[in-house]
Amino acid sequence: MKQKIAQHTATADPNDLARRCLKLVSEIADRGANSADPDQIGYALQELTQVLFERTGKHDRAFEPIPPAQISDLQKLQEELGFINSSSESMMASPLQRQE
Numbered sequence: 001m002k003q004k005i006a007q008h009t010a011t012a013d014p015n016d017l018a019r020r021c022l023k024l025v026s027e028i029a030d031r032g033a034n035s036a037d038p039d040q041i042g043y044a045l046q047e048l049t050q051v052l053f054e055r056t057g058k059h060d061r062a063f064e065p066i067p068p069a070q071i072s073d074l075q076k077l078q079e080e081l082g083f084i085n086s087s088s089e090s091m092m093a094s095p096l097q098r099q100e
Contacts, residue, residue: 007021007075012075014069015067017068017075024084025048027085028081028088031044035092037091040091044088048084050079051080051084
């Protein structure tokens with residue numbers, strides 16, 4: 001699946017790629033926000049914080065709106081968010097499977 005995403009995003013428009021990244025962030029955040037499990041809440045928050053922090057490389061945050069074409073490694077960001085998204089989906093599935 002990761003290879004399929006990488007092939008598709010290699011030629012993707014930066015605006016489209018940025019939208020897909022935001023969709024993944026939304027899914028991960030929503031899953032964490034709606035979980036009753038503190039581990040899943042923490043996982044979502046920590047992983048999102050980490051992956052987004054890695055984009056800046058700075059401790060001092062100075063957010064400035066820039067076009068997606070100027071965001072470095074946008075394809076890698078989408079791949080990392082996709083991995084985190086699938087991991088958090090798996091974490092949610094585990095407690096559900098235990099309840100059955």
